[in-house]
Amino acid sequence: MQKIAVPVLAILGFLALWEFVVWVNGWPNYKMAAPSDLPAAYVRFAPLFLEMGWQTLWRTVAGLIVAVVAGTALGMAMGFSRIARDALYPLLVGFNAIPKATLVPVIALIFIGRHDFNTVLMAFLISFFPIAVSVGIGLATLEPEYRDILRALGASRVTIFRKIALPKTLPEFFGALKVSVTLAFIGTNLVEIVSPHGRGLGALFKSGETNGDYPLMFAVLIALAVLGIVLYYAVVALERIFAGWAERPHG
């Protein structure tokens, strides 16, 4: 009861404050939309929201899946090999420091017109870093005794990875995945907003901007926030299933 009531009340409180600030300042809806403007926008553009929302969601999830695969592979390389760690770390850190918005035109030029591909690629590029680092650190900091109890029995590296290193890294992995989920949305929307003739919620935002339709723009932002929350809690649910053991019972 409390688990649901508290966040719902917090959200209602936030919406009320937002409405109040707009009302006190007397802002018209071509300057700043109020929450009360949004339902009309959702009703008016309902089919677009469904279609674009789906576009954004599947691309984000696709980018995340690629990020999980590639990030885990990079993390494993860095976790197991000192040479790979020394070689990859500066490259990854440097790459991560580049604002990804600057890459949008580059990608758009290389893969002209391949909107789906570009969007997924950007979602991946922006979100794999935390996963790679956390898996790498998780594996590299595995206490040698854990490895030794199985290695002394002649277990192969693969077996040791499967039975010990992999499960032991899962809590760190899910921690990173939660960060990556929100990052991936930023990547998807970067491309959707900046690309001409884009699709997805980012493109819907852009069209709202072009038409000066502030209620639509804010409705898109809220829809993005809702998608972000949904995906985040999907990861939390996965974490409960696969790494629930790491959660300490609350006293």
Place this chain on the structure above:
Amino acid sequence: MANLIEIKGVTHAYRTGRGPFPVLSDLNLTIPEGEFAAVVGPSGCGKSTLTRLIAGLMRPDRGEVWLRGEPVRGPRKTVGMAFQNPVLLEWRTILQNVILPLEIVAPRIPRRQREDRAMELLDLVGLKGFEGKRPSELSGGMRQRASLCRAIVHKPEVLIMDEPFGALDAFTREDLWQTMRDLRAKEPFTCVLITHDLRESVFLGDQVLVLSGRPATTQHVLDVDLPADRTLDILFTPKVAEMLHLLRDQIRIAQGRAPVAAAGGHG
């Protein structure tokens, strides 16, 4: 009895940025089958290196480690290990933790049979009823008991223990000594125990090996001729007091300090 473990002239150095760092130098020791060898020595004298050599986790620079008449060239399934850190897997229950070595060594044994074997050991060490718990739900002493069960679940020829009771409080430690003694009566195995606790070495050991300071070599071997079913009270007998005194002096020598009283007549 035949010698199960023979260490012949083992010399080893770690390679560091500032040249080789010798830890063992011409170390010799033999452990007959079924015997319990306690190894004591000053801190950092290479005791843990010794356990890794016997387990086949590393090879010495020179010399050889023999196990049952064969030189050790790599890990073998007939070894069990326990450390100061119980290293239980937090995502497994106690029962599943104990079963782990069987999954590697004997993957074809039916699950039921593995569980029966693990339960039998858990019962022996007094952990019956805790098999479904997670390691974090157990006390330090109970975790170490579970770790012991895991180390011997596959009936290893050699149990290698590296200060397994070092992090426990004094009373829990004494409880575990007795558990160890009872386990040996039911499950015969040859054991190498690295320890810093001289009372522990005498209570559990059939022989106590004193290593010299780094690079370590065998400095002294003490035969502990006490009955197998010794109780904690034996630690307060004059005979044991004498042994402890002698070991204390040997440690002092190993540390490079003059003994307070002459060791006299031994070694």
